[in-house]
Each structure stands twice: as C-alpha cells, then as structure tokens.
Amino acid sequence: MVKDGAQLYTMEGIAAGLIMLLTTYLVLGSTSVYTPGDTHITDMQLEQVGSDILKIMDTPRNLTNSLRPNQSDLALMVNTTDQQGFNTSFVGTYLNKPGISAEATQSGSSRIMIKATVWFRNQSSLQSYQLYAPPGNLGNFSAREPGVRVTRLVHLSGKPTGLGPIASVNMRNKPQEALVEVLMWQV
C-alpha cells in the first residue's frame, strides 16, 4: 500500500546531512584559532628596550669645558672593563629603575638577566672577552624564554685596562672599534 520507491529521498537526505556534519567536524578540529607571535612580540619589545638602553649609555650627556663631547658611560665602562658597573647601569638604572611606575611589566622586570661580551678584531679574525656574566644561579631553566641579542659599536682610543690575560695580549693598543653585545633573557 505504501510505495517504498521514494525511500531513496530519505537516505539521500541522511547522507547529505552526514557529509556536512562530518566536514564541519573535521574542519573545526583542524584549524586552531590561536594567538600567534606572542613570543615574538615580547622579543620585539625586549630588543627595542635593550637597543635603546645601549644607545643612551653610549651618548655623552654634555660637552666638556672645551666644547668636546664627553666620554660616554659605555665607552668608559669598556675602557676600564667595569663589569659590575655595566650590570648596575644597564639593569639597575634603566631596566628596573625603582620608583618608575611603568604601566606594563612585560619588558622591564627583575626577571631579566643579561650577559655582555666585547668583540674585537685581532688580525683577520674576531675575538671576544666577557664584559659581564650573570652569577651561577640562573633561576628555573625550564621557564626560560629565548634570548634577545642587542649590540652597539663603541670607539676605543686604545687597549682597555683590566683585561684578562688573552685579550690583553691580542688586543692592539691603537684606536679601534669594538662591538658590545648584550644577551637578554627572562627567567
């Protein structure tokens, strides 16, 4: 009494529905709407902050009485190999200046550590010596973010004082350019 020739319609409907639902399930399961580049945004901010600090440390604040630019803080620290002074100035004076109520604490916190190296040319190759290395306890390694490298060229009038044995032999005692390289990372 009931024709069953049209049951195909039902089956086709079910089949079409199943296809669409399956597709949607596949698609939703594969595209991840995640927040990209978070690490890189922090890196960008940290790199800009570090470059700015080196630039400011390398700018003399005033002329001398004979109207020549003074020696910049950075050149003085490299010339005298003032390790602690470099860390105090870089991290303490600028990055973590107490009393500054920064609106955000992403870049500029007590969790940032630095390591500073000076690169100079010896004949036809580059050599380096340490300007500042952090103390042994570096904190929780598993939570460390990748480091950012900032650099600044300094003009030296001769060989700096206070060098280690190898550098003091290999560095020439003439006006030269050296590269101060600072590695910054958050722990």
Place this chain on the structure above:
Amino acid sequence: MAGIDNEGQWIIMMGFLVSIGIFFLAIVISQSTLVGQTTAEGVLEFPKNDIQDLRHDVLLVEKFEREGCGCSTPGCQYGTFGCDSNMTEIREDIKQIFLYRKSAIVNITLPRCGGGSYSREVGIHFNNGVTAYDEYPITIYC
C-alpha cells in the same frame, strides 16, 4: 536499479557544495594565523638598530679622522701616515665585526679631505642579505 529515482540526487549535491564551502573557509582561516606572526617578526628582521648604529659610528669615525685621529703629538695629524694606518685598521674593524657578528656586508667610502677640496662625500653601504641600505653622499665640510 532501474527503479531508482534520480530526482533526489540534488540533495546530496547540495550537501557536497556546503562541505566544499566549509573547506574553503578553513583554508582561508588557516592563512590568517600567519599574518599576525609576520608582523612582529618583520620588525625583528629589519636591521634598524644596526643601520642606525653603523651610521652613527661612521660619522663618529669621520670626525675622529678629520680632527687628527686623536693624536696630540706633532707628527700624528690628519693626512699623515699615522692617521692613515689608523683609519685603515678602523675600517677593517667595522667590516669584520659586521661580517662575522651580523652577517652583513659593509662598505664605507671615506675620501681624503686634502688637496684643496672643500668637502668630502662619505658613503655607507650595508647589506645583510635581506635588507640593503645605501647612503651616498653625506657631504661634510672639511
């Protein structure tokens, strides 16, 4: 099979069309997540601080040369052999530092300021494989 009616096949086709549309949307959305990542990476990739640092240092070195290479003894003044050798070494310093630490080729043009010339034209060339920066001439009066 002769009694199968083809009339309802359009339902399946509609289903397929909708699925294809959803797949297309998925492809478009998967491209969008790359955009945000490239923005900050693009900033990191551009060597703004390197170029500014290089430019500042070249002008500092130029002034150092023009004012006698920092020497106070009578023989060591601008244009003499002592100053020339200092300048050659300094330029080599800059080239090597940029080549080995920054993977960039740097060429600095510092013509002499003697022989009655009124000014000198300094040139800077920087190329780190992705970004090239050329500045010529920077005219500085002797």
Place this chain on the structure above:
Amino acid sequence: MRDSAQLPVDFLVGFTIFILSLIMVANFVPSLLVGLQRTTGIDYDAVAYRTGVVLVEDPGEKTGCDLGTGCVDLGKPDSQGFRPWEQADIYHKNEILRLGLAVSSNTPNILSINKINRFFDTTFFNDQFDSTTNDYRSKLLFSPTYQYGYNVTLQNISPMKAGEPALKMSVGQPYPAGYGYIRRYVLIKQNTNATVNVNKTMAFNAVSDDQVKQEFRIRLDGRILYNRSIDNPYKIDLLREPFTIRITNLSSVLNNSAKNPSPIANSSSQWATNFNYPAELLPPTNATLTNIVFYPSCTAPSIPFYADRMNLTVDPELPSGSTQILPSGTPLTPLPVVNTIELSVDPLWPPGVILFDEYNCLEIGLVFQNNLPHTLVTGSFLYDYTNVTRPSLSTGMLEVGIW
C-alpha cells in the same frame, strides 16, 4: 508530471533531515570566522611600535599649506611657513602632518623639551576619545576613522635641570585589560639660560656718566652657535629653542657717579649730584627700563623688537615684581626695576623683520633711562657655549599603549 500535488512522505523526511543538518552546520560557521574578525592582540603591538618610532625617532613635520582646505600649491607662502610644528599656532594646526618629538632626524632617541611640552598640551590638541577630530589619532596614529584607544606617557629617570620639577606627562585614556605596548628610553634636551650679574665684572659698568645711551645688549651670533664642531645633540639652536636671560644686581649700577670730578665709584652709596643744583645730592632710586630694541646683523640701526612673543619679568623675588608678555612692535611703557630683569625669548624662526640664522648675528638691546638717576650699565653679553648654563641631557622613558 504529477498533478496530484502530493509529495511522498519519504521525500519529506529526507529533505527535513537535510535541512536540519544544514541549519546545524550553518550555526558552526560564525565560530570559524571569529578568528578573522578578532581585533585584539595581533595588530595593536605593531601600531604601538610604529607610534613609538614616530615619536622617538622622527622630528615631526609641518607643511606650508592647510590640509583642511586642500593644497593647491605646497609652496604657498603663509605667515607661518615651514616652521617647526611645535611653533604652529591654532590657525595652522591643520598643517601639521606628523607629531614627532626628536630634535632632528639625525638624533634619534634625543627629544626636544619644546616638542614634548607642545605634544602633551591638550588645550591645543584635541584629546577627546569620542571626537572625530581627535588630533592624536590623525597625526600620530594615522587612523582618523578607526577609534583606537591610546595612552602615551613620558617620565624622566634622571633629574631634569636645576629648578625644574620632575617630568611626568601623558595623554589618552587609562589602560584597559588588554593592549599593545612598547617602551622606549630617551634623552631629553632642555633649553639653555644665562644669568648675568652686572656687578660682577666691570665689563658691564659704564664708566662715564654722560653716555649717549645706557644700554645692555645680548649678542646672539649664529656663526658661533651653529659652529660645525658642536655635535647636534648639544647645539644651542635658538631658531628652535627659546632662551632665558636673567640680569641681576641692577641696583648696584645706579647713580654711581661721585661728585665731580670722575672717576665713577662703583657703589650706590655715592649719590649723584643734581646738575641743575650742584650742591644737592640725589638718592638712588630704581632703574627704569625704557625700551627693548633689536640690532639686525649686530651693527645696523636698531629696530623695535620683533618676536612672536617675549616674556618680561621684573623683580620676581619682590612683591612689587611683575610679568608681562610683550607682543611685537608695540612700544614698551617704561618700567621701574629694582634689581632683576628676566627676559624669555621665543624661538627666532624666520620670516620676520629680523634675520637670524647660522650666518647672521643679532643683538637684543635693553635700553635704560638716561636722565637722572642714571642706570650706568653698558656692554654686550655674548650668548655662547661658555657663558650660558647648558643643561645636561636627562634620561627619560616613553610608554605607548594602544587598544
């Protein structure tokens, strides 16, 4: 073709199932597109970075034509011309293209205090969040239509120059929960000033009682100030910076003449004689400033002073002191002065009657009374790098938040 207008039940069932599935799937699609519409996080840090670069590394720019009315000729002369953007007045505000705080394009990260003061002046720039003519959105964020929220804050780290309070300025709205952010460290270049004690050196004391003019001059020599051996961050750039000069101890140069004969004693306890009645002595009274004039090229005949604005403060330490703003050209009403004159001169950017640039010289003359009692002051004070107070660069921190 059927003419009974009846659908098979199976067809209806199948079609219903299909339609129901289609509706369910269509409900899923907006959640896929949410990621495309999202406007938080990804873009804001880039805008904040770009804003930071424009503020810290760009000196800003102003054209010579009004952007509101259309620029037919970019070189159209107007009375403000291509002067630095921080010197634009309210009628030329629309000509400002970009707000940048750097001293020049060769000195990134070194900011000018005059640009800073102007940038954070919300009585000049529109800072309303809801306004469509918000100046910071159009001239700094370059998005006049999209309503970014923003917050720009500048504060100093090392102290400012002596006598100045600590710097903390901001524009924009308070920070919300999520935002893009950049922090820049900067150096701030402040304005110079000079203090002249006319009693300290005989160079400023007149030796003769009957000079033609009792005049104290301030000499601004562009060839000295713009000397190429001075690096850019330390230049005294009077075309772009105001300066202040303070002349003190004027009471010591009053009526120094002793009784006949000369020489003039350098003490105001010796009173002048009344030349009409020589036996009478006159007690010293206040000096009187009668005029301020300009000497173009330091030699030409004097002209009435011409500057956008000069501030004259007389005796600020006394209750009788006064301050006035001097517009250009109007003659000065003679002012009694007990001890101190302080003159603040706005930047000397041309055009104008005066010509001051790196090749020219300009003298500002303060003319004092030449009738009894005489103000026996003379000489010329050279405003150069050794005579004036040059503040050191102060370190500061700039923060930009965008949401």
